[in-house]
Amino acid sequence: MAQNKKSKKEMPKEQQTSFKELSFSDKIRYIFGYYKYYMLAAVIIIAAAGYTIYSFVQNNYDIKCNIVVVDGKITGYDTYSDDITKNFTRYIGLDGKKERVELDCHYSLTIKPLDQEANISQNKIYILASVGSIDGYMANRDYIDYFSTDAETFLYDLTEILTDDELAKIGEENIIYYTTADKTRIPIAVDLTNTKVKTDTDLTLESPCYGVVVSAKNPENAIAFIRYAFDL
Known part of the structure; x- marks a missing residue:
């Protein structure tokens, strides 16, 4: 039983694929899957800042x-x-x-x-x-x-x-x-x-x-x- 448990623990490590070996599309999915909320927050912040600057420039008269x-x-x-x-x-x-x-x-x-x-x-x-x-x-x-x-x-x-x-x-x-x-x-x-x-x-x-x-x-x-x- 102990040997069987050991093999189960080692299998994911042995079969794990490094990030650099992933295809381009797989890398995109990986990044989006893990960081999508951070990316969404960044997009919202950038958009809000851009709108504020645009409004200031447009209305600064x-x-x-x-x-x-x-x-x-x-x-x-x-x-x-x-x-x-x-x-x-x-x-x-x-x-x-x-x-x-x-x-x-x-x-x-x-x-x-x-x-x-x-x-x-x-x-x-x-x-x-x-x-x-x-x-x-x-x-x-x-x-x-x-x-x-x-x-x-x-x-x-x-x-x-x-x-x-x-x-x-x-x-x-x-x-x-x-x-x-x-x-x-x-x-x-x-x-x-x-x-x-x-x-x-x-x-x-x-x-x-x-x-x-x-x-x-x-x-x-x-x-x-x-x-x-x-x-x-």
């Missing part, structure tokens, strides 16, 4: 002019490659990488049955404006004074940010007014329908109008957008 567009789209707005973003970025001398212009077209104020998008957009715009994260506001004529009230017009009085000469070049027909309860008319926006912002792009707004938000962090760039549009 400053928005120098954020223009909210309501109920309108333009090709390339989500990749900063649309005609308005590219041309206006060059106009104000930004590199488009570390410092960018953003045309944010993710909003709708059109009320639709069983759809909360208008309510959500309204609340988001209120919140973003309250913390200074909106510089310019663009919408069709019917919605340009949507957030204006007698107490707060939401958009700058154009006479406070543009010269008389600039207003004259824009033309009275292209100036949008907000009328208060006491019939005071305040110029708050410009109509861009006949400017390159509309005529030279595929912007879907039929009558795009634009104003500078009073809480803007970058009012000088938001004002420059009016000069850009009208070639002032």
Whole structure:
């Protein structure tokens, strides 16, 4: 019995194949079988680190002019490659990488049955404006004074940010007014329908109008957008 036990113990040692003698496919199976969990963990760690670095690089920039567009789209707005973003970025001398212009077209104020998008957009715009994260506001004529009230017009009085000469070049027909309860008319926006912002792009707004938000962090760039549009 002792001899039989000894032979059983020695057989695995005698028949054991060294790693270097295994075929390539057998080596792969051996490594994967013994180290697959370690390898999986390493892959996850590497992937997570890569994503973190990628996200940091992709998001490591400053928005120098954020223009909210309501109920309108333009090709390339989500990749900063649309005609308005590219041309206006060059106009104000930004590199488009570390410092960018953003045309944010993710909003709708059109009320639709069983759809909360208008309510959500309204609340988001209120919140973003309250913390200074909106510089310019663009919408069709019917919605340009949507957030204006007698107490707060939401958009700058154009006479406070543009010269008389600039207003004259824009033309009275292209100036949008907000009328208060006491019939005071305040110029708050410009109509861009006949400017390159509309005529030279595929912007879907039929009558795009634009104003500078009073809480803007970058009012000088938001004002420059009016000069850009009208070639002032």
